[in-house]
Amino acid sequence: MDKKVVGLLGGGQLGRMFVEAANRLNIQVNILDAAKSPAKQISSHEGHFEGSFKDPEAIEKLSKTCDVVTVEIEHVDTQILEKIASQGVPVEPSWKTIRMIQDKYAQKEHLQEYSVATAQSIPLAGATKEDLQKVGEQIGLPFMLKSRTEAYDGRGNFPVKSAADFDAALEALGNRPLYAEKWANFKAELAVMVVKTKDGVLAYPTVETVHEDSICKLVYAPARNVSKKVLEQAQELAKKAVACFWGKGVFGVEMFLLDDDSLLINEIAPRPHNSGHYTIEACPISQYDAHLRSILDIPIQQHELRIREPSIMLNILGASTPDSAVQIAERSIAAGVGASIHLYGKGDARPGRKMGHMTLTAPSMREAEKSMQVLLDITDDVRGKKSAPLSPPSTSGQAKDAMVGVIMGSYSDMPVLQAGINILKKLNIPFETHITSAHRTPDWMGEYVHSALPRGIQVLIAAAGGAAHLPGMAASHTAIPVIGVPVKPTIGDGTDSVLSILNMPRGVPVATVGTNNSTNAALLAARIIGLKESAIQNAVVKYAEESTEEVMEREKLMDEQGWDAVYEKWHGAKK
Structure with a gap:
């Protein structure tokens, strides 16, 4: 590989992790930023430039030393980027893309031109109460008032819930160019890291982001309690959105998952993104590796973007004490849960400031959540926050984090299932029980089985007697393993139930245990789950x-x- 030099505008935490990836490939990164910026702290050579990454003269000087120029922050001077591109120095992604994305309203208009689903947006002619009143009449209340430029981590957004919020909204944002966005009633926030190369568009898996005070706090990879179909639709929507823009590199695509499982693009970042930090530990190549490879035309394969193990990323957000981030890191190390800890070298902490992050990987999301709860408790304790459980206890009597669904056609089957339930309890396997008759409640049976996989159910145990259709019908509605328990009826020895469950047509397999033998069903379920847990x-x-x-x-x-x-x-x- 020829020695390559990449020019980087901005030397913050994203630049720091980008340099780490470049070092492994012996690629030099020349950084334009302050002398002790986080990225420069881990990169010692004579090619760096000191100054503002918004300074046109400094950017032009940097470009003369590089094979390609890229950004770790989009708030840069695109006029000078256009100039250096015309002089033969590639800018990736293109200056046109960065300029378009800098103006969030222009970004939304551009996406809509390409039929990419986004929330309805309206530009404000001015910054008066009359302008807000007109917007409310057009798209309704509540709506989100947003700055068109220079906005990040929730700064530049203001939720306008009623006319009583007009004065506060204008006081917060009135000195900026504004637009209003129709309120999205979402049930989850998702994100996809997309890689645009010279050959096409690739995507990392869909993740779930959880925010605190409009700042990303947790990232679950892959997203929890979302169907495979929706996860794939989110990837395709993100790829479609990024394909609308120019140039190469990694893009962070944030979106809303609505109550009807439809998706709306929220925002796009033309660079590595907070929601993609998990890729460093969880994927064969990280988002920083992928950005570097894409802008230098080094090959990338889709399988290199897969998640090897479920992971959770927790941002280390600053508290009121200057050393709060260090306290969190030290206590997290002492907890011994095996987290990968990244501190950004930013100096003193401030409330809400991103000082670092921690990532946990595990064979299953459930195991990752158990370990992450320890880190979350430590983080919130240092920050003076009340820590909430990642998986709150259910108030319905069913295990919220159930891994086994125990279903029966009639409550009269419960005595047969009791032995298996006792095994699940003994092995500490969370489970839930439901009556889902294949004959008397077919719609409810189908609805329950369809919902099992997105909710984290890994195995279904289905008890049935007589014609014993429940296990087979359940298996026809899901990809989850189904274990059938034949129940001996009041008349006969149960052979008909065994054969009904056993003789399933090709393509719809059902595991079958002996008559009334729910003990073996529970142990088989445990062995299946134990492959990951x-x-x-x-x-x-x-x-x-x-x-x-x-x-x-x-x-x-x-x-x-x-x-x-x-x-x-x-x-x-x-x-």
Whole structure:
């Protein structure tokens, strides 16, 4: 690989992580920013430039030392970027893209021209109460008032819920060019990191972002409780949006998931993004590797953007004490949960300032959440916040984080299922129970089974007697493994139930255990889940060891006391 030099406008935390990726490929990054900016702290050479990344003269000087110029922040002078591009120095992504995205209203108009779904937006002619009143009449209240330029991390946004908010909104944003956006009643905020290369557009998986005071606090990768169909639709929407722009590089695409599972683009960043930090630990190549490769035409394959293990990223946000970020990092290390900790070298912390982040990966999202709760408690304690559980307890009596769904056609099947439920409890596997008759409540049965996968259910145990259609019908509605438990009816030996569950047509498999044997169904479910959940796999191993010990203890007693004495003792105890 020829020695390449990349010019970078901005040396903040994104630049710091970009330099880390470049160092691994022996690519030099010449940074234009302040002397002790975070990125310069880890990059020592003579090619850096000191000054503002908005200074046209400094940008032009930087460009003369580079093979390509890129940005870690979009708030730059695009006039000079246009000039250096005309002089033969590539700017990636294109100055046209950066200029378009700098104006958030222009960005929305551009997306709408390409039939990309976004919230309805209206520019304000001025910054008066009369202008806000007109907007309210056009798109209704509430609406979001936004600055067209120089806005980030919620700064530059103001929710206008009624006319009583007009004065406060104008006081906060009145000195900026403004636009109003129709209120989006979303149930989740999603994000996709998109990579635009010379050959096409690729995408990382869809993630879920959780915000506090309009600042990203947590990122779940992949997004939780969202169907595979919606996750794929979000990727395709993000790719379609980025394809509308010019140039190469990584783009952060934020979007809203509405109550009807439709999607709206919120904003696009023409650079690596906070919602993509998880890629450093969770993916074969990070968003910073991908940005570097794309702007230098180094090949990237779609499979390199996959998530190897579920992960959660937590931003380290500053508190009132200058050393709060260091306190959080030190306590998190001492907790021993195996988090990857990134501090940005920003100096003193301030409330809400992004000082670093932590990422946890685990074989399952449930395990990642358990470990992340420890870090979240530490972070919120240092910041003086009341920590909330990542998975709040359910008030319905069902486990909110259920991994096994136990279903039956009739409550009369519950005595058969009780033994299996006891196993799930013993192995500490969260579960939920429902009556979902394939014959009497077919619509409810279909609705429940369809919803199981997005909610995190990993296995269904379905008990049925007689014609025993429930396991097969459940399997036809989901990709989750279904384990059928034949229930012995009041008349007959249950053979018809066994055969009904066993003889499923090709393409719709159902695992089948013996008649009334919910114990084996629960243990099989545990073994399936244990492939991803190490804690449950360990519990299954322990259960097997205890069973072995129980048998060997009886063998020892028989050897010492004789089979008849032990039989009498054990048989009497059973009675």
